[in-house]
Amino acid sequence: MRILAVSLDLDDTLWPIEPAILAAERHLDDWLKRHHAAVAEAWPIAALRDLREQVSAERPDLSHDFTTQRLLTLERAFAACGIGNEHVDAAFEVYYAARNRVDCYPDALPALAALSARLPLVSISNGNADLERIGLRQHFRHSISARELGVAKPAAAIFHEACARLGVAPENVLHVGDDPLLDVIGAHAAGLHTAWLNRHAATWAERVAQYPAHADATPDLEIRDLGELARWIEDQGKTK
Template sequence: MAFPIRAITLDLDDTLWPFAPIGARVERVLHDWLTQHCPLTAQRFPIEAMRELRERMYVERPDLAHDFSQLRKLSLVRAMELAGDDPLHADAAFEAFYDERNRVDFYEDTLDALARLAARVPLAAISNGNADLARVGIGAHFAFQLGAREHGMPKPHAGIFHAACARFPFAPHEVLHVGDDIEMDVVGAHRAGLRSCWINRIGAQWPHEDVRPDLQFTTLAELADWLDSTHTMETVAA
């Protein structure tokens, strides 16, 4: 399928890099930091207990469901207070966590594909997570980054998609959103009026009959191939 697009928005976790290895790593790094600097907290809240505390914070603060960073900080403050450590250490503990959170191992095709896409159309990131493009090292490819924390509402709400389109500024139907998550990315973008591209690296089956992605690929490189082909056809037609 070929159709004109003027910009692309991209999901981050599990679209540009796998998140599972990061999620496992950050918990260990944070616990090691606490063991060194806040031993009472590390003793009372080993990894599993800290995870359970954070989940309780999610329940207590539904108003922060879109802000993983703030929930993490509040969880650290609560843990330190309960354990008897100085909660003023929470910011430094979060920084240790956040530094590791932004150490990513890209999918093999990601970096080359990003460069190819950015050479064709402007790119933006739309994410419910808290990765930082500058820390990750790919900020130069993007016109901007819009997170659920900054917007105040996560995907799949239409508002975050519309806010990104307005910042380009292009109409929603002129923007292609690319992501791995069926509901958050593809269905959310479709209902917001954007074109949608499903990056299905794991061979999942599409579950909906009433909504389908405009494009479906197994890698970001295939999307770059499609965009190159589309732009070539547009140049020939012109």
């Protein structure tokens, strides 16, 4: 294995996403209570969450685009209260600003600094994190999102786009992520090497059993945290 570049998933790889989403929902709810009390009353957090799921189910064409799903959700919530679209962008901004106030895992920042000093990094995410806002953009040569590309992981096209932007062949790229299907199975099928980030001491056999069609897929590398990845890349450099 000759690794010349690393592609990284974002949500649940560099930071846990659930606390950020829950906080974003609370911030939006507080803002609605202050500025649009009728909307807040009609759409408490759980109801707005259900509405978003409904939008997502009705619009499979937007499965790669969480931002547009959420904008449509807000449009519908306001419309149900007889209000037009004029406050949707402001409401989204409240949500989106909080969604990007993530707390990185303690190993993430040192690992990003070490990795980016050695190899070009690219982010590949199905989510709508903004690395610029989060303050991590400087570590990445490129940043690829499903929303921008119109296609999401595990499709090979998003991994191949990352390789093309890096100018590195898939077999020389290591993709790193937490999700067995989206990250490991997807990247492996696209011809990349893979590292499964297993922060919760799961077993690969258990996780991959959910995807019987890919039962023989195995990550090239299994790591507990990103420090382990940085050490592995460093050792690779020594044996070159």
